[in-house]
Structures are given as C-alpha cells and as structure tokens.
Amino acid sequence: NAGVTQTPKFRVLKTGQSMTLLCAQDMNHEYMYWYRQDPGMGLRLIHYSVGEGTTAKGEVPDGYNVSRLKKQNFLLGLESAAPSQTSVYFCASSSHREGQFFGPGTRLTVL
Amino acid sequence: AQSVTQLDSQVPVFEEAPVELRCNYSSSVSVYLFWYVQYPNQGLQLLLKYLSGSTLVKGINGFEAEFNKSQTSFHLRKPSVHISDTAEYFCAVSDMDSSYKLIFGSGTRLLVRP
Numbered sequence: 001n002a003g004v005t006q007t008p009k010f011r012v013l014k015t016g017q018s019m020t021l022l023c024a025q026d027m028n029h030e031y032m033y034w035y036r037q038d039p040g041m042g043l044r045l046i047h048y049s050v051g052e053g054t055t056a057k058g059e060v061p062d063g064y065n066v067s068r069l070k071k072q073n074f075l076l077g078l079e080s081a082a083p084s085q086t087s088v089y090f091c092a093s094s095s096h097r098e099g100q101f102f103g104p105g106t107r108l109t110v111l
Numbered sequence: 112a113q114s115v116t117q118l119d120s121q122v123p124v125f126e127e128a129p130v131e132l133r134c135n136y137s138s139s140v141s142v143y144l145f146w147y148v149q150y151p152n153q154g155l156q157l158l159l160k161y162l163s164g165s166t167l168v169k170g171i172n173g174f175e176a177e178f179n180k181s182q183t184s185f186h187l188r189k190p191s192v193h194i195s196d197t198a199e200y201f202c203a204v205s206d207m208d209s210s211y212k213l214i215f216g217s218g219t220r221l222l223v224r225p
Contacts, residue, residue: 004154031211040120042201042217043155050211090154097162099145100213102154 001026004103006091012109013081021076021106023091029101031094032074033058034066036087037105043090049074081110113138115204117216125224126194132187132219134202141207144185146176149199149218158200161185172196197223 007022023032030051035043045058047066055066063085065077074093078085086109092100114137124130136142143162147155159170166178176187185202202216 040217043215045212048212092155094211096211097143099143099157099160100155101157102147104154105152 003027004091004093004101006089006103006106008106009104010107012111013078014111015082017081018077018079019081019108020078021089021091021108023074023076023093023103025072025074025091025093025101027093027095027101028071029093029095030071031100032068033092033094033100034064034074034076035090035092036060036085037090038087046076046089081108083110086110113142113204113206113214115202115214115216117200117202117219119219120217121220121222123222123224124192127191129190130188130192130196130221132200132202132221134185134187134216136183136185136202136204136214138183138206143205143207144176144178145203145205145213146170146174146185146187147201147203148172149201151198155201158187192221192223194223194225196221 004025033048034046044060049055049068052071067075089106091103094100116135145160146158149155159168161168161178169175199218201218203213
C-alpha cells in the first residue's frame with residue numbers, strides 16, 4: 001500500500017497563477033483533508049471531505065477550492081495564487097476513530 | 112470550541128535522558144487524543160492514540176502517554192531518548208461526536224543532544 005500520496009512535491013508559482021494539488025489514498029478511507037503548515041502555527045485545516053462528492057470548509061478556506069469526485073482522490077485548487085499562500089500543504093485521510101494518515105507534503109512558494 | 116495547548120515550543124534534552132512533552136486540551140467532553148511526530152521534511156506519523164480504556168497508552172518508538180481526564184491532559188513521555196527522536200511532536204484532539212476532525216496543538220520541537 002502506498003498510503004497517502006501527494007503530487008507535486010515542490011512547486012513555485014508567480015502571483016496570480018493557478019494550480020491544482022492532487023492527493024490520493026489507497027486505504028478506502030471515507031474522510032480526506034487538506035492542511036497547511038506554517039512556522040509556529042501548527043497545522044490548519046483548509047477543507048475536508050466526509051465522503052465522495054462532499055466537501056466542507058475548514059479553518060482557513062479562503063483562496064482555495066476542493067473537489068472529491070472519486071473516493072480515493074481529493075484535489076486542492078488555487079485559482080489565483082498569492083504570496084500568503086506560500087506554505088507546506090499536507091493531505092490526510094482517515095476512517096472512524098483511526099486517526100489521520102498524512103501524505104509527505106507539497107512545498108509551495110508563491111513569488 | 113475545542114483547543115489544544117502545547118506549552119513548550121522547544122524541549123532540549125541530552126541523549127538517554129527521560130523526556131515529557133506536555134499537552135492540555137480545553138474541553139471536558141468525551142474526546143479522542145493523539146500524538147503525531149514529524150521528522151524534517153516529512154509528513155506527520157501517528158505515534159499513539161487514546162480512544163477508551165486504559166489511561167496509559169503505549170505507542171511506537173518507546174513512547175507512551177497518559178490520559179488524565181480531571182486535568183484534561185495527555186502528556187507524552189519516553190524514559191530514554193535517542194538522537195533519532197529529534198523531531199516536532201504534535202498533540203491532537205477530536206470530539207467523539209465529530210471524530211473525523213482533529214484539532215492540533217502548535218507543536219513541540221524535541222532536540223536531543225549527544
């Protein structure tokens with residue numbers, strides 16, 4: 001099992017550009033999440049999904065959109081990137097009471 | 112709303128010494144509790160979890176944690192640390208009625224010195 005994988009691992013964008021981060025899990029988990037991690041701020045939840053076709057806002061959703069068309073995939077989109085979105089992005093998945101399993105992260109820099 | 116406090120942003124300790132990383136959560140309602148470890152440039156890895164039952168929980172790499180409901184704490188301990196334990200440690204909590212959502216603390220950096 002690959003667990004949770006994220007694509008790409010690194011990306012540099014210019015302000016105003018768009019991109020999509022892809023998360024895939026092979027554990028048949030119902031729940032999936034996108035977090036951002038910034039120094040001294042721990043992890044902050046951007047969006048999450050409790051099942052295929054459903055998404056919900058987390059703590060810091062502004063400037064991001066998500067889609068969960070297939071159970072195993074969860075996409076995070078940035079329509080118009082801003083320097084404030086420079087961060088490390090983590091995807092995670094879980095089932096009930098197991099705790100969340102994290103991907104290796106995507107390091108995004110917006111110039 | 113639930114919140115998690117990790118009072119120590121950094122804990123320096125010598126190799127083979129014991130260590131305790133502190134975690135307190137805000138709500139006294141029934142919760143699930145977790146500790147994660149993050150090595151440099153990696154994702155988070157689950158160390159251990161408390162769901163119910165015995166208040167002393169054992170995890171991977173020789174770590175253990177004790178759930179104290181009256182003090183709303185879930186401190187992480189290891190009797191003898193190694194250089195390889197140098198990492199960031201995150202405490203997290205979820206309410207039983209929304210168990211899929213985790214609230215994370217801000218993390219504690221454990222720095223093990225030779």
